[in-house]
Amino acid sequence: PDEHAARAARARQDSLTKPPGSLGTLEDLAVFMAGWQGVERPRIEQAQALVFAGNHGVCARGVNPFPQEVTAQMVANFNAGGAAINQLCRVAGAELSVVALDLDRPTRDFTAGPAMDEAECLQAMRAGWEAVDLGADVLILGEMGIGNSTVAAALCAALFGGEASDWVGAGTGSDAEGRALKARVVAEGLALHGHLPPLGILAALGGREQAAIAGAVLAARIARVPVILDGFICTASAAPLHAADPAFLSHCLVGHRSAEAGHRRLLEALGKEPVLDFAMRLGEGTGAALALGVLRAALACHDGMATFADAGVSGG
Amino acid sequence: PDEHAARAARARQDSLTKPPGSLGTLEDLAVFMAGWQGVERPRIEQAQALVFAGNHGVCARGVNPFPQEVTAQMVANFNAGGAAINQLCRVAGAELSVVALDLDRPTRDFTAGPAMDEAECLQAMRAGWEAVDLGADVLILGEMGIGNSTVAAALCAALFGGEASDWVGAGTGSDAEGRALKARVVAEGLALHGHLPPLGILAALGGREQAAIAGAVLAARIARVPVILDGFICTASAAPLHAADPAFLSHCLVGHRSAEAGHRRLLEALGKEPVLDFAMRLGEGTGAALALGVLRAALACHDGMATFADAGVSGG
Numbered sequence: 001p002d003e004h005a006a007r008a009a010r011a012r013q014d015s016l017t018k019p020p021g022s023l024g025t026l027e028d029l030a031v032f033m034a035g036w037q038g039v040e041r042p043r044i045e046q047a048q049a050l051v052f053a054g055n056h057g058v059c060a061r062g063v064n065p066f067p068q069e070v071t072a073q074m075v076a077n078f079n080a081g082g083a084a085i086n087q088l089c090r091v092a093g094a095e096l097s098v099v100a101l102d103l104d105r106p107t108r109d110f111t112a113g114p115a116m117d118e119a120e121c122l123q124a125m126r127a128g129w130e131a132v133d134l135g136a137d138v139l140i141l142g143e144m145g146i147g148n149s150t151v152a153a154a155l156c157a158a159l160f161g162g163e164a165s166d167w168v169g170a171g172t173g174s175d176a177e178g179r180a181l182k183a184r185v186v187a188e189g190l191a192l193h194g195h196l197p198p199l200g201i202l203a204a205l206g207g208r209e210q211a212a213i214a215g216a217v218l219a220a221r222i223a224r225v226p227v228i229l230d231g232f233i234c235t236a237s238a239a240p241l242h243a244a245d246p247a248f249l250s251h252c253l254v255g256h257r258s259a260e261a262g263h264r265r266l267l268e269a270l271g272k273e274p275v276l277d278f279a280m281r282l283g284e285g286t287g288a289a290l291a292l293g294v295l296r297a298a299l300a301c302h303d304g305m306a307t308f309a310d311a312g313v314s315g316g
Numbered sequence: 317p318d319e320h321a322a323r324a325a326r327a328r329q330d331s332l333t334k335p336p337g338s339l340g341t342l343e344d345l346a347v348f349m350a351g352w353q354g355v356e357r358p359r360i361e362q363a364q365a366l367v368f369a370g371n372h373g374v375c376a377r378g379v380n381p382f383p384q385e386v387t388a389q390m391v392a393n394f395n396a397g398g399a400a401i402n403q404l405c406r407v408a409g410a411e412l413s414v415v416a417l418d419l420d421r422p423t424r425d426f427t428a429g430p431a432m433d434e435a436e437c438l439q440a441m442r443a444g445w446e447a448v449d450l451g452a453d454v455l456i457l458g459e460m461g462i463g464n465s466t467v468a469a470a471l472c473a474a475l476f477g478g479e480a481s482d483w484v485g486a487g488t489g490s491d492a493e494g495r496a497l498k499a500r501v502v503a504e505g506l507a508l509h510g511h512l513p514p515l516g517i518l519a520a521l522g523g524r525e526q527a528a529i530a531g532a533v534l535a536a537r538i539a540r541v542p543v544i545l546d547g548f549i550c551t552a553s554a555a556p557l558h559a560a561d562p563a564f565l566s567h568c569l570v571g572h573r574s575a576e577a578g579h580r581r582l583l584e585a586l587g588k589e590p591v592l593d594f595a596m597r598l599g600e601g602t603g604a605a606l607a608l609g610v611l612r613a614a615l616a617c618h619d620g621m622a623t624f625a626d627a628g629v630s631g632g
């Protein structure tokens with residue numbers, strides 16, 4: 001980030017008609033955006049939202065109560081405007097694109113071998129990379145893929161350690177028995193692939209939408225487009241980059257803390273404080289889209305407020 | 317609230333294309349609004365924001381580092397559009413009105429006698445009551461008044477017990493010495509007025525903007541207009557009503573948890589969970605206006621999402 005612009009933004013915050021620091025998180029968000037946009041007064045004119053969808057061979061193990069067809073059905077719902085993310089992008093003023101990645105060709109079951117080989121993983125990363133509008137002022141990322149909370153748990157356990165059960169949660173609605181099955185499946189995947197380096201883990205345990213998110217995060221990092229990650233699965237998709245070098249995620253906010261149990265642990269591992277905490281666990285980028293509304297509010301204060309000098313208010 | 321409408325809204329939430337409960341707080345907010353508007357699909361077409369301003373005799377005790385003229389200067393800033401609340405109302409789509417209550421005639425110093433007599437308190441409550449647009453779909457409340465974090469601490473200590481120091485915080489920027497002075501001043505006020513019934517406490521320890529907020533909350537309660545309270549001072553202004561009967565505040569959300577120390581304790585006393593927690597401590601209604609954005613997002617999902625049946629998604 002541009003430290004000069006960030007310092008100028010902090011100085012501006014301290015000159016505005018309020019006690020210094022009294023806008024809390026809103027001040028930090030404005031300074032963050034200033035650093036990444038490289039200007040004292042950052043703007044959001046163009047907000048891009050990208051939702052990547054994929055299917056997962058590990059569903060053969062029965063880790064999700066929903067059939068895999070739901071992934072394509074939900075993509076159709078996104079395209080028809082009927083999902084939560086459509087409403088939240090409209091409210092937050094983000095332009096939504098949905099990228100379905102070979103839904104009729106799921107990855108392989110990672111308990112039997114690598115989910116993707118390197119070429120497949122790089123192809124999905126490239127799809128994510130190429131979907132990014134490098135002229136956007138901010139990028140929101142989300143995902144859809146039946147079975148991918150198991151995939152996210154496997155990625156986290158492989159990258160950050162701990163027991164498989166530490167990272168497994170209810171997902172779309174698994175009961176205690178379902179969660180126990182997910183933990184066993186994740187443990188089997190760890191035994192096969194847990195020794196790999198970060199991008200090897202992404203290929204062997206991840207899915208196409210995870211790789212696409214990682215590719216989009218990289219593209220945005222290079223173009224200095226600030227990113228808002230969503231919940232557990234989206235954040236886990238970017239985590240292999242963090243394991244490779246934490247600086248790959250320095251342009252990323254996390255929109256919310258998911259109710260999915262592993263997210264709290266993952267955020268601690270990444271050292272990221274989420275913007276919101278609404279006990280949501282839907283994915284699709286919904287928590288990130290909500291956080292965009294907060295970001296817009298933060299920039300509106302930063303840009304539109306009078307200074308003590310301008311307003312003739314004493315004691316500034 | 318209309319329990320029939322609330323139940324219909326909850327049933328609608330469970331039919332929408334997402335795992336039941338996965339929108340967390342957003343679902344609860346939609347159901348809350350349905351109950352108070354008495355319809356399955358609540359709407360926000362007209363959002364009113366009211367900021368009340370007053371001056372306080374207790375400033376003679378030096379409880380605030382800013383001069384009392386700042387109250388009028390900030391009212392001028394509100395009217396010129398330069399304050400944080402102006403920007404946040406614009407972003408959230410709320411129509412802002414500022415009501416300055418006899419700024420050149422501060423209340424009396426509550427350490428020497430009652431801040432207001434009953435007639436003065438009722439007059440200010442009536443000003444609050446009359447400012448409410450009874451046709452609004454939601455009402456946001458905020459305040460401005462140099463010295464009023466001391467007033468809020470006195471109200472809370474008198475209503476809910478505990479030591480004066482439990483309720484005193486930094487306000488606009490008091491240091492440790494300033495906070496110790498505030499605690500001594502609050503303790504003196506408690507010794508004089510702490511034995512009074514709730515509305516007696518509002519008159520003796522409160523200020524005009526506190527009484528106006530209480531009056532506005534009452535008017536909204538009777539007209540079934542849902543309210544979003546702001547931070548510590550705004551919530552404390554409504555607290556005498558809660559002490560009289562908790563049902564007086566059943567139509568009130570609290571927009572955020574302020575960084576002002578007493579707010580956490582006050583929210584626990586009221587049994588209210590705030591919508592947001594951004595370490596803000598500005599007042600003016602800023603936290604409430606931010607929460608309005610979340611409320612709009614919640615209703616957009618509630619109203620705009622497809623059902624499982626409509627979208628042809630399996631497993632609903």
